[in-house]
Amino acid sequence: MRRLLPVTDQSSGEDREWSLDELADAYAYPDALEGAWLRANMVSSLDGAAQHDGRSQPLSSDTDMRIFGTLRGLADAVVVGAETVRLEGYRPARAREAFAERRAAAGQGPAPAIAVVSASLNLDFSLPLFTEPLVPTLVLTGAAAPQDRVREAEKSGAEVVVAGDGPGVDPPRALRALAERGLRRLLTEGGPRLLGQFAASGVLDELCLTVSPMLTVGDAQRITGGPGLAVPERFAPTSVLEEAGFLFTRYRRI
Numbered sequence: 001m002r003r004l005l006p007v008t009d010q011s012s013g014e015d016r017e018w019s020l021d022e023l024a025d026a027y028a029y030p031d032a033l034e035g036a037w038l039r040a041n042m043v044s045s046l047d048g049a050a051q052h053d054g055r056s057q058p059l060s061s062d063t064d065m066r067i068f069g070t071l072r073g074l075a076d077a078v079v080v081g082a083e084t085v086r087l088e089g090y091r092p093a094r095a096r097e098a099f100a101e102r103r104a105a106a107g108q109g110p111a112p113a114i115a116v117v118s119a120s121l122n123l124d125f126s127l128p129l130f131t132e133p134l135v136p137t138l139v140l141t142g143a144a145a146p147q148d149r150v151r152e153a154e155k156s157g158a159e160v161v162v163a164g165d166g167p168g169v170d171p172p173r174a175l176r177a178l179a180e181r182g183l184r185r186l187l188t189e190g191g192p193r194l195l196g197q198f199a200a201s202g203v204l205d206e207l208c209l210t211v212s213p214m215l216t217v218g219d220a221q222r223i224t225g226g227p228g229l230a231v232p233e234r235f236a237p238t239s240v241l242e243e244a245g246f247l248f249t250r251y252r253r254i
């Protein structure tokens with residue numbers, strides 16, 4: 001892997017495998033966060049597809065998955081939309097030896113909590129994601145969520161967090177609820193409909209976007225969905241890494 005941006009004396013184009021420690025240093029969250037910091041990690045094809053045949057895996061690569069794992073290794077919680085959980089078969093996050101020391105020093109548990117965002121609570125609460133996580137899985141929903149499903153979720157061991165007055169979740173309120181629980185280094189893995197709401201409500205601080213060197217054609221979703229913004233929001237690139245034609249970009253909201 002090579003660093004293309006920022007250009008420094010070290011970014012001389014040397015192409016070598018980076019250790020997980022180097023990746024973790026490169027992707028560190030800002031120090032001393034008072035509120036939540038929300039970073040998204042998404043992959044897109046050259047023509048803007050966020051999935052192929054319903055999955056993001058065909059657009060990904062081994063290095064993309066190492067960065068995906070590193071971003072999880074740095075996060076307090078992974079916030080993810082229910083459809084991605086259903087389609088991608090989400091499992092609990094693992095404790096990884098490579099990040100153990102760093103997590104302990106940062107006062108973090110052994111693995112990030114997974115926080116599933118759902119209005120319907122139409123989720124299979126018998127899955128390991130809910131019954132066998134290292135740290136309890138959170139379910140973020142609205143006050144009008146079906147109460148029998150809330151009870152099912154709680155019975156599985158999940159913690160249900162109400163972060164909206166109607167059936168759905170209000171994104172800024174969800175982030176405040178997580179921050180109140182000490183979960184401030186947040187990572188969202190989408191999907192597009194959830195990420196669109198985070199972006200539209202102005203709470204997305206950073207986007208880690210993998211540009212996959214592939215064309216898919218077709219009518220796949222983009223990395224964000226939902227109603228467009230009145231004015232496009234501007235982000236600034238902070239880093240670009242490259243490996244085997246994949247670009248690992250990182251942008252911050254200005």
Ligand SMILES: NC(=O)c1ccc[n+]([C@@H]2O[C@H](COP(=O)([O-])OP(=O)(O)OC[C@H]3O[C@@H](n4cnc5c(N)ncnc54)[C@H](OP(=O)(O)O)[C@@H]3O)[C@@H](O)[C@H]2O)c1
Nearest residue numbers: 042043081082083084118119120168169190191192193194
């Ligand atoms: N390219 C990438 O990096 C990437 C990343 C992730 C996913 N994907 C792909 O994206 C697809 C799935 O994404 P998606 O956009 O269809 O779905 P999604 O954003 O993962 O999930 C949508 C669901 O999340 C819940 N939700 C969203 N906003 C909510 C709110 N404000 N309050 C309460 N619940 C809310 C709802 O769940 P309920 O229906 O349960 O109410 C909604 O149906 C898959 O094909 C996946 O492979 C790609």
